[in-house]
Amino acid sequence: MKYLDEYRDQRIARALASEITQRTTQPWVLMEICGGQTHTIMRYGLDELLPRGIELVHGPGCPVCVTPLETVDKAIELALRPDVTLVSYGDMLRVPGSSSDLLRAKAQGADVRIAYSPTEAVKIARSNPERKVVFLAIGFETTAPANAMAAWQAKREGLTNFSMLVSHVLVPPAIRALMTSSNNRVQGFIAPGHVCTVVGCREYETLVRDFRIPIVVGGFEPVDILEAVLLLVRQLEAGEARLENQYARSVSYKGNVPAQEIMAEVFEVADQKWRGIGPIPQSGLRLREEYAAYDANRVFELGEFTVDEPAECISAQVLQGLKKPTDCAAFGMRCTPENPLGAPMVSSEGACAAYYHYRRHAIEN
Amino acid sequence: MSPKSVADINLDLSCPAPIAVKDTILLGHGSGGKLSAELIRDIFLPAFQNPVLAHMDDQGVVSVNGQRLAITTDSFVVKPLFFPGGDIGSLAVHGTVNDLAMGGATPLFLSVAFIIEEGFAMEELRRVVASMRQAATAAGVQIVTGDTKVVEKGKGDGLFINTTGIGVVPEGVDFSADQAQAGDKVLLSGSVGDHGIAILAQREGLEFETQIVSDSAALHGLVSEMLSVTREIRCMRDPTRGGVSSTLNEIAQQSGVGIELQESSLPIHEQVKGACELLGLDPLYVANEGKLIAIVPAEVADVLLETMRRHPLGGEAQIIGTVTKKNPGLVTMRTPLGTTRVVDMLAGDQLPRIC
Numbered sequence: 001m002k003y004l005d006e007y008r009d010q011r012i013a014r015a016l017a018s019e020i021t022q023r024t025t026q027p028w029v030l031m032e033i034c035g036g037q038t039h040t041i042m043r044y045g046l047d048e049l050l051p052r053g054i055e056l057v058h059g060p061g062c063p064v065c066v067t068p069l070e071t072v073d074k075a076i077e078l079a080l081r082p083d084v085t086l087v088s089y090g091d092m093l094r095v096p097g098s099s100s101d102l103l104r105a106k107a108q109g110a111d112v113r114i115a116y117s118p119t120e121a122v123k124i125a126r127s128n129p130e131r132k133v134v135f136l137a138i139g140f141e142t143t144a145p146a147n148a149m150a151a152w153q154a155k156r157e158g159l160t161n162f163s164m165l166v167s168h169v170l171v172p173p174a175i176r177a178l179m180t181s182s183n184n185r186v187q188g189f190i191a192p193g194h195v196c197t198v199v200g201c202r203e204y205e206t207l208v209r210d211f212r213i214p215i216v217v218g219g220f221e222p223v224d225i226l227e228a229v230l231l232l233v234r235q236l237e238a239g240e241a242r243l244e245n246q247y248a249r250s251v252s253y254k255g256n257v258p259a260q261e262i263m264a265e266v267f268e269v270a271d272q273k274w275r276g277i278g279p280i281p282q283s284g285l286r287l288r289e290e291y292a293a294y295d296a297n298r299v300f301e302l303g304e305f306t307v308d309e310p311a312e313c314i315s316a317q318v319l320q321g322l323k324k325p326t327d328c329a330a331f332g333m334r335c336t337p338e339n340p341l342g343a344p345m346v347s348s349e350g351a352c353a354a355y356y357h358y359r360r361h362a363i364e365n
Numbered sequence: 366m367s368p369k370s371v372a373d374i375n376l377d378l379s380c381p382a383p384i385a386v387k388d389t390i391l392l393g394h395g396s397g398g399k400l401s402a403e404l405i406r407d408i409f410l411p412a413f414q415n416p417v418l419a420h421m422d423d424q425g426v427v428s429v430n431g432q433r434l435a436i437t438t439d440s441f442v443v444k445p446l447f448f449p450g451g452d453i454g455s456l457a458v459h460g461t462v463n464d465l466a467m468g469g470a471t472p473l474f475l476s477v478a479f480i481i482e483e484g485f486a487m488e489e490l491r492r493v494v495a496s497m498r499q500a501a502t503a504a505g506v507q508i509v510t511g512d513t514k515v516v517e518k519g520k521g522d523g524l525f526i527n528t529t530g531i532g533v534v535p536e537g538v539d540f541s542a543d544q545a546q547a548g549d550k551v552l553l554s555g556s557v558g559d560h561g562i563a564i565l566a567q568r569e570g571l572e573f574e575t576q577i578v579s580d581s582a583a584l585h586g587l588v589s590e591m592l593s594v595t596r597e598i599r600c601m602r603d604p605t606r607g608g609v610s611s612t613l614n615e616i617a618q619q620s621g622v623g624i625e626l627q628e629s630s631l632p633i634h635e636q637v638k639g640a641c642e643l644l645g646l647d648p649l650y651v652a653n654e655g656k657l658i659a660i661v662p663a664e665v666a667d668v669l670l671e672t673m674r675r676h677p678l679g680g681e682a683q684i685i686g687t688v689t690k691k692n693p694g695l696v697t698m699r700t701p702l703g704t705t706r707v708v709d710m711l712a713g714d715q716l717p718r719i720c
Binding site: 001004008010013014042043044045046048049090103104106107108116222337338356357358359360361362 | 391639644645695697700704707
């Protein structure tokens with residue numbers, strides 16, 4: 001397939017891996033932020049190609065994984081109301097809340113639908129005026145413009161039966177929180193290419209300056225990731241800390257300005273809780289006051305959900321790169337994709353599920 | 366901004382309690398993956414246990430007066446009812462004919478049961494029935510008995526069809542999924558994922574146009590050609606729901622062997638690859654309705670491959686992997702980069718990813 005096969009080419013991948021090996025003179029800990037990148041690393045076994053000194057740790061960039069338990073519980077409660085149609089991205093359906101998940105709510109009769117685009121939810125609202133349609137609007141900066149567009153369209157059309165349960169997170173505040181943690185081991189970041197396609201590179205320059213840490217904006221195919229690792233290793237070995245853009249075929253310095261404008265029109269930055277990590281100041285997006293009529297929290301007067309959670313799952317340490325999924329005693333035993341203890345085992349982009357699906361043979365042998 | 370250190374926050378870490386799986390039926394129980402396997406193991410097998418069922422093949426083979434008969438049944442709930450390359454009627458004939466053929470049987474007779482929702486258009490029923498007749502004639506099977514039930518409006522989804530089939534198993538033919546041995550080769554009769562993607566592309570709300578056509582076809586002619594070359598075949602399966610990965614995982618588990626695939630030898634059409642990339646799906650989990658997987662001893666693999674490629678339904682056949690002693694019960698795949706990964710069984714329904 002054009003534009004994909006080139007980035008999965010075995011000769012290029014092997015050449016990159018061998019240059020990484022040549023240039024690595026000491027151990028380095030690198031973090032890929034995005035779950036899509038983790039997925040590629042596991043699916044293609046890229047860790048097998050890297051020298052021992054390079055340790056890849058997996059960051060918090062799986063939107064499904066970091067969506068707070070409270071949001072999942074709220075979505076389930078809304079879905080179970082007889083007059084509500086809940087529309088969601090597919091992989092949120094299996095994420096465990098505190099006592100159920102959306103697939104089980106569906107089995108109990110809830111009207112839960114999968115959409116590929118939030119504007120499909122607007123369409124459902126338009127053609128079903130008797131239903132209260134709620135879109136579960138989650139994700140990073142990547143999904144924010146499309147989610148914003150859905151609210152904007154609904155407002156422009158004056159729809160009164162459409163709202164969004166918003167749980168949006170931002171990458172740069174998470175990197176900042178990781179870097180200021182006393183536990184931090186990460187020496188270089190692969191920044192998420194899709195996020196930078198939308199918001200550009202400026203904020204990442206600030207991070208490089210503030211923490212003197214190399215950041216490479218990286219893509220999602222095997223060659224992209226290996227090249228990003230190589231760029232990081234070159235900088236680290238030379239004692240440099242710069243922002244580099246490996247994913248230049250998609251990412252520009254300024255990013256996608258119209259997408260940023262619609263985000264700014266609909267959303268404002270707010271404090272946000274991350275599942276498995278906790279609250280991070282100014283790390284999320286919420287609907288602006290002008291869009292209050294489309295905020296499911298207000299429309300349905302959901303109030304505060306507080307949920308107590310047991311502590312066997314080590315997802316917090318996994319999402320911060322402090323531990324590997326296989327360090328968990330429950331991994332593959334009490335915690336599997338069919339019966340997940342924590343969100344990183346649910347989504348195929350979650351680090352635990354990626355290990356379970358693709359690397360189990362290496363662990364068992 | 367001075368964020369609270371993550372280390373300080375570690376005290377209120379989140380992790381949900383496990384949720385019991387066994388309280389209700391979920392859609393995933395019908396997906397042909399792990400949940401389906403659990404349902405069979407925990408509910409059906411203990412209730413109906415007998416030596417024929419214990420083989421866990423797609424058909425039961427019984428002996429009547431010295432004649433070995435294969436029996437199988439399948440229900441069809443596909444939506445939309447009409448799709449590029451077929452419809453629920455032709456699918457109901459092909460599906461059951463194929464389940465017989467995968468036991469090496471020559472399909473002879475079918476029964477058909479219709480469960481129809483009140484208000485269903487008579488013209489659509491006529492189209493479905495005409496398509497069944499055509500498919501049965503082409504496959505050389507007769508529909509010799511049937512049943513009709515009508516359910517109230519809202520209690521069905523238009524039309525469901527069940528077909529049951531009977532066929533004769535020739536002498537010397539004995540396929541079963543517990544017979545794969547280290548060193549055997551894995552043959553696949555053609556491209557992966559066409560049916561599932563053709564159906565998905567038709568579904569409401571996807572706004573996704575493709576030229577992909579379902580591969581729905583009766584496979585017993587191809588099987589018969591293969592049997593005319595050799596009867597030394599360990600097992601055959603058609604990778605329908607759950608796709609190639611679920612079928613191979615079942616064989617690996619039932620035979621207690623590992624299976625190693627070569628990713629570069631998997632035949633996948635560019636359009637299916639593209640659709641899967643866009644939709645966040647893995648073609649190895651997407652359903653097929655006109656493909657077979659055969660596990661065969663290495664010494665007959667090449668001659669069988671040539672035979673398959675000469676048949677109209679096997680033109681794109683490939684040897685896609687090898688049965689190994691290593692990793693018993695697991696399916697692994699050599700990637701084009703020379704690394705190895707697990708090809709897991711599907712846990713529930715395959716869900717599209719957010720990004």
